[in-house]
Amino acid sequence: MLDSLRWLALEVTYLDRAREFYTTRLDLPVERENDTEVVLRAGETEVILRRPKRVPRGGLHTHYAFSAPAEEYDEWWERLEDLDPDEHTFGSARSLYVDDPDGHCVEIGEVGDESEGEGITGIFEVVLEVADLGRAEDFYTDLGFEVTDRGSERRRIRLAGPMDLELWEPQLGLADARGGVHVDLGFGSDDPQPLVDRVRDRACAVESLDGGVRALDPDGHYLTFE
16 A cells, blocks of 8 residues: 655756755755755655656656645745746636746645645645556556546546546646656555565566665656655
């Protein structure tokens, strides 16, 4: 069983520029850093800014969504207004979209209230680009994700798990967002080995790690289970 999203890694060109955006614009605290990575905290999830030195690299042009209390949404809009945010409404909840300096589409959505914390409280959605939607659906549902929605053109699927996961065939979504390629995701699991065994025959690679297992999915996304 997957119980949490431990990390999302993003590929960046210049660490100092990306660090400035996420710490100054979004108030994400720095947990640790070195010459190739800056690790930030968003609720229970680490946001890793990574220069491309080795694999796993971190995702390119990844669309993902931060949660924030509904009471703070207007403050976020005013704070990011100079970036010309795009806005969309889902039922009664609003989300704004801006691009970070490396072309990642960052969404901030009204999720929860101030009783759950202030500022950015976590990540509630990640979008992956896939070549074969049916193949990707089978892979991720075998890992425990559940389908909750299918796009009208049958080119995307939304699944529920530790966070919402969207699988997109190549396309432009809201705010011209794209699904990430070679995304590096880390998940918490109480028993990772049997979980990976469910997809071992379809994974491009499986590697045992100290305290966990890493799998490379058929579309080149790295998934680590700890």
